[in-house]
Amino acid sequence: MRIGLLKESDSESRVAFLPEVVASLIKRKVSVLVETGAGESALASDAAYEEAGASIAQRSEVIKQADFLIGIQAPDDKLVASLSQEKIWLSQYNPLWNIELVKSFQSKGLTTFSMDAIPRSTRGQAMDVLSSQATVAGYKAVLEAALKLPSFFPMFMTAAGTIRPATVLVLGAGVAGLQAIAIARKLGAQVQAFDVRSAVKEEVMSLGAKFIEVEGAQEDSAAGGYAVEQSEDFKQKQQQAINEHAAKANVVICTAQIPGRKAPLLLPKEAVAKMKPGSVIIDLAASTGGNCELSKDNETVVEYGVSIIGQSNYPSQMPIDASKMFGKNILNFLELLFNEEGEFSLNFDDAIVKGTCITHQGEIVNERVRSIIQP
Structure with missing residues (x-):
């Protein structure tokens, strides 16, 4: 499985994870592809990502080659249109508010996760980006x-x-x-x-x-x-x-x-x-x-x-520590999705996985989001 880290828009200074997370993912046999300049605004250079074990590529190549794409903000219409059905998307896209985006994910048959849907529980605290x-x-x-x-x-x-x-x-x-x-x-x-x-x-x-x-x-x-x-x-x-x-x-x-x-x-x-x-x-x-x-x-x-x-969005004004915290939350969540061989495993018996997954195979998985879109 190859994870792709995307650069945020100019209004967002954070990056979804810093090079330290790359090193942890590599240990779990997950390869990482980082968009050129993804961490610059958080003072994380391409060289630092490469040193941690990631490969650097242009945005189009990251989107094309990565199986699992990760960002912070919701993807724009152009990015959603470019995603093929087998792609997996993870970010913080407020599915209870961005109803049209959820419908777009559903219609494309994408598997998507929204980090702001992490169930509020003792176990979920380590993944709670909110x-x-x-x-x-x-x-x-x-x-x-x-x-x-x-x-x-x-x-x-x-x-x-x-x-x-x-x-x-x-x-x-x-x-x-x-x-x-x-x-x-x-x-x-x-x-x-x-x-x-x-x-x-x-x-x-x-x-x-x-x-x-x-x-x-x-x-x-x-x-x-x-x-x-x-x-x-x-x-x-x-x-x-x-x-x-x-x-x-x-x-x-x-x-x-x-x-x-x-x-x-x-x-x-x-x-x-x-x-x-x-x-x-x-x-x-x-x-x-x-x-x-x-x-x-x-x-x-x-x-x-x-x-x-x-x-x-005050966190964007403190991109180093905000990115560090966000990335640690993501790493803790990814550990629920990948086995020791680096293979993606979607376990809906896990309440956190099921609660955070919004769409999968053309269905809206999250019950609360589904109750709003399909009452």
Whole structure:
């Protein structure tokens, strides 16, 4: 079996795996073909991949010769059209959102895997790209907020007087939110966090933040640790609480998302209008509609004196460590697909393999994706 590593588009600085992963794959008797310049933006040269045991080729040759193609982002229409039926595709392509792409894979009879469909389980943690990349996003979000904020994060006691610490409000206490809390606290800010899942309260408080509680939240153990859609009555209570805390905050970090759905609206423009001039909002959910009504993906806008930064791909701004983490996740997953002789083996009795496989032989394998496309 030959794995092909493709170069991402100009807007993506990461690479799906670094040379260190190549060495591990070679040991498992899997050959690796790398597109010229695939790792350059992550500071991994073609020579480094060759030293690890990979071969370097132009994009067309990688697509033609490799049996198993790997990337980070979803493939464009041109790439999908070039894939023959026997090819296997793996990336992070958000199948619950990119329905037309899934249909294209299905119609071509391709076997495809999406790393963001890894089941949330103890065993799946080592392969969970959403968690590893969210760690980067939460870290970078706070650093950018600190740079954009026209005041200090920590408290200072000086001869010129006392500077009060900034107040940071984090919406959503998943991996990105918890990382944002930790970094904001390290920078000396006072931090408050909101999440509909009561189970995260202890984690939030252990990081030194105040947990904002709103009674009446619905929780679903089958949601894999994600938040679920809430009742209208709860949404009204939630909105009032968030509005009150946002008005007092200097920074709001938005991280709340629901897989397969538009991001929940948590900061309407009326709430932004009541925030302090000079405040900063970082919206990590901008690519799926945003938690802030005024967010625009990949743009910074200023409304009511508040800077609103819509940024859904902070990991691309830290390509070395983000690629290292992503690649380790992929390697751990590939170990489920290849035996010791380097032969591909698709075992649907393995819950992780079956959950991550989206299409195979003209069928939609993932049950959740199938329920959306074929209700």
